[in-house]
Amino acid sequence: MTDRPAVRDKTMTPDEVAARLESGMTVGIGGWGSRRKPMALVRALLRSPVTDLTVISYGGPDVGLLAAEGRIARLVTAFVTLDSIPLEPHYRAARQRGAFALTEIDEAMFMWGLHAAANRLPFLPVRAGLGSDVMRVNPTLRTVTSPYEDGEEFVAMPALRMDAALVHLDRADRRGNGQYLGPDPYFDDLFCEAADTAYLSCERLVEPAELTKGGAAPQTLLVQRHSVTGVVEAPGGAHFTSAVPDRPRDEAFQRMYAAAAADPVAWAGFRARFLPPDGDESSYRRAVDAWHEEQK
Amino acid sequence: MNAAEGPAEGITTEGSTAADATRAEYCVIACAEAWRGNGEVLASPMGAVPSVGARLARLTFAPELLLTDGEALLVGPDGEVEGWLPYRRHLALVTGGRRHVMMGASQLDRFGNQNISCIGGWEQPARQLLGVRGAPVNTLNNPVSYWVPRHSPRVFVERVDMVCGVGHDNARAAGPSATRFHRIPQVVSDLGVFDFGTPDRSMRLVSVHPGVTVDRVREATGFALTVPADVPYTRTPTPAELRLIREVIDPSGTRDREVRV
Numbered sequence: 312m313t314d315r316p317a318v319r320d321k322t323m324t325p326d327e328v329a330a331r332l333e334s335g336m337t338v339g340i341g342g343w344g345s346r347r348k349p350m351a352l353v354r355a356l357l358r359s360p361v362t363d364l365t366v367i368s369y370g371g372p373d374v375g376l377l378a379a380e381g382r383i384a385r386l387v388t389a390f391v392t393l394d395s396i397p398l399e400p401h402y403r404a405a406r407q408r409g410a411f412a413l414t415e416i417d418e419a420m421f422m423w424g425l426h427a428a429a430n431r432l433p434f435l436p437v438r439a440g441l442g443s444d445v446m447r448v449n450p451t452l453r454t455v456t457s458p459y460e461d462g463e464e465f466v467a468m469p470a471l472r473m474d475a476a477l478v479h480l481d482r483a484d485r486r487g488n489g490q491y492l493g494p495d496p497y498f499d500d501l502f503c504e505a506a507d508t509a510y511l512s513c514e515r516l517v518e519p520a521e522l523t524k525g526g527a528a529p530q531t532l533l534v535q536r537h538s539v540t541g542v543v544e545a546p547g548g549a550h551f552t553s554a555v556p557d558r559p560r561d562e563a564f565q566r567m568y569a570a571a572a573a574d575p576v577a578w579a580g581f582r583a584r585f586l587p588p589d590g591d592e593s594s595y596r597r598a599v600d601a602w603h604e605e606q607k
Numbered sequence: 608m609n610a611a612e613g614p615a616e617g618i619t620t621e622g623s624t625a626a627d628a629t630r631a632e633y634c635v636i637a638c639a640e641a642w643r644g645n646g647e648v649l650a651s652p653m654g655a656v657p658s659v660g661a662r663l664a665r666l667t668f669a670p671e672l673l674l675t676d677g678e679a680l681l682v683g684p685d686g687e688v689e690g691w692l693p694y695r696r697h698l699a700l701v702t703g704g705r706r707h708v709m710m711g712a713s714q715l716d717r718f719g720n721q722n723i724s725c726i727g728g729w730e731q732p733a734r735q736l737l738g739v740r741g742a743p744v745n746t747l748n749n750p751v752s753y754w755v756p757r758h759s760p761r762v763f764v765e766r767v768d769m770v771c772g773v774g775h776d777n778a779r780a781a782g783p784s785a786t787r788f789h790r791i792p793q794v795v796s797d798l799g800v801f802d803f804g805t806p807d808r809s810m811r812l813v814s815v816h817p818g819v820t821v822d823r824v825r826e827a828t829g830f831a832l833t834v835p836a837d838v839p840y841t842r843t844p845t846p847a848e849l850r851l852i853r854e855v856i857d858p859s860g861t862r863d864r865e866v867r868v
Contacts, residue, residue, distance in 0.1 A: 343694060370738075388738060389738055389739060389740055389741070390737050390738035390739070390740045391737075391738060392737055392738075397737060398735070398736065398737065402735065403734075403735040406725070406731070406732055406735035407731065407732060407733070407734070407735055408731070409730065409731035415724065415729075415738060415739055416739070417739055417740070417741060417742070417743040417744050418694075418698065418740055418741040418744065419698045419701065419702065419741060419743075419744035420743070420744070422695060422698055437744070438702065438744070438747050438748060438784060438788075439702075439743045439744035439747055439748070440743050440744075441743075441747060441773075441778075441781040441782070441784060441785040442743075442746075442747065442770070442773035442777040442778045442780065442781035442785040442789075443739065443742070443743040443746075443770045443771060443772075443773050443777070444724075444729070444739075444769045444770040444771070445739060445743050447729075447770075448729050448769075463783065463784040463787075464782060464783075464784045465784060493679075494678055494679035494680060494691070494693065495678065495679040495693040495694060496693055496695070497693070497694060498694070498695065
């Protein structure tokens with residue numbers, strides 16, 4: 312048997328991830344709306360002193376929580392929603408008090424910005440934005456003219472390059488290979504490739520061989536280890552957003568969150584119970600379980 | 608009511624008659640009609656009534672339509688999976704043009720500009736809504752119709768606060784790349800059906816739903832609407848369509864929670 316060099320073990324805790332983030336960074340957050348958001352990593356970020364962030368997200372409660380805590384200097388997004396509850400109360404309140412700068416772009420512009428960043432291009436042309444107020448509210452956006460016979464004019468969507476990306480997948484190994492088992496990859500691989508560092512939390516950490524055991528299709532192996540800096544095992548790490556097939560969205564908890572978020576007194580209670588400064592991810596899980604017990 | 612489809616023809620053994628069609632069911636028919644003749648494109652309905660309408664069209668006069676499960680799958684009207692459509696492929700399908708979406712609108716103006724982002728000044732809005740979402744890419748790439756469940760001057764405004772979906776005036780001003788695939792076939796509200804078949808591509812009344820007067824539409828619209836001399840009623844659902852709506856597609860009555868008359 313030959314001596315093989317040990318494969319680097321990239322596992323870390325949510326708080327170790329947060330410790331690697333710095334104020335002023337540009338941080339991308341994977342998932343979509345209230346679906347497969349890396350909430351354990353977001354909660355760790357909330358426990359850290361990191362602030363003044365530029366956040367890039369197809370927004371859900373990740374944006375709501377960071378906005379409520381005043382951690383966002385600029386948000387880059389096409390929407391913020393809780394899906395089954397259309398409007399995110401914290402986000403609404405933050406926007407209505409002018410709490411941070413906004414780069415509001417279309418969903419497709421956002422996707423092409425990720426592609427440009429992942430491909431080390433300064434921009435990609437898109438037929439979106441022209442004629443809309445996306446151009447008015449983003450005065451630095453430029454257009455580009457096709458060099459071919461058609462001569463068409465497009466928006467030159469700038470690359471959405473980030474210092475760090477946070478994503479949550481269903482399975483991962485210690486080296487940083489990540490697998491999604493739900494129906495939609497969202498854009499999590501692109502987030503990782505568009506970032507200088509990327510942190511991947513997962514429902515379950517498994518041995519590499521286990522990722523394809525039982526016939527799992529190789530195309531479920533969404534994120535490759537060369538684009539991942541750290542791996543966090545966080546069962547329920549997307550809570551209360553969905554992480555299907557392992558966990559559906561916790562609709563009851565989300566309703567309670569949204570109601571609390573719309574009322575300052577209720578929010579103080581929510582925060583003290585579920586997100587105390589001296590808490591961690593396991594105390595959050597215990598608090599959630601206790602809350603569900605009370606609802607029975 | 609259309610004489611050719613009067614109530615006498617509508618009596619069926621199931622007890623559904625055209626005469627007792629509700630306003631919500633006329634809205635369903637009007638939405639379904641938006642996809643007539645579209646061919647093999649994705650029908651993307653946003654809202655309960657357009658969703659029932661899209662499935663009705665798929666089950667009757669537009670069997671080629673593609674439907675989604677609201678997540679990442681293409682499905683038949685009874686849920687049978689026939690394809691995969693995660694967000695990134697959905698966006699590619701939008702830009703490829705093989706889709707006709709019926710979006711909602713918090714505000715809609717006479718040239719078809721639509722707003723779902725915010726009310727008031729954008730820098731610090733009075734009311735933050737969803738955000739522009741995919742409206743800019745939708746309107747420049749695939750046909751976009753609109754559904755408004757509560758027609759009022761607060762929705763049908765002279766000028767939208769934030770142009771998300773691009774209307775005819777703004778598309779024209781933005782040039783050929785914006786107008787090349789720009790198409791707004793139809794607007795459906797709880798009062799009637801509208802299009803942009805006027806010389807300056809501003810909104811025109813096409814039909815009113817039975818029980819609605821032209822004056823009521825005018826009063827509920829915050830801009831000058833083109834109204835032809837003769838305004839017909841929206842097509843009456845056939846007994847077979849009513850049965851599909853009530854018994855197959857929407858037995859729990861989601862349409863009635865969106866349109867209450």
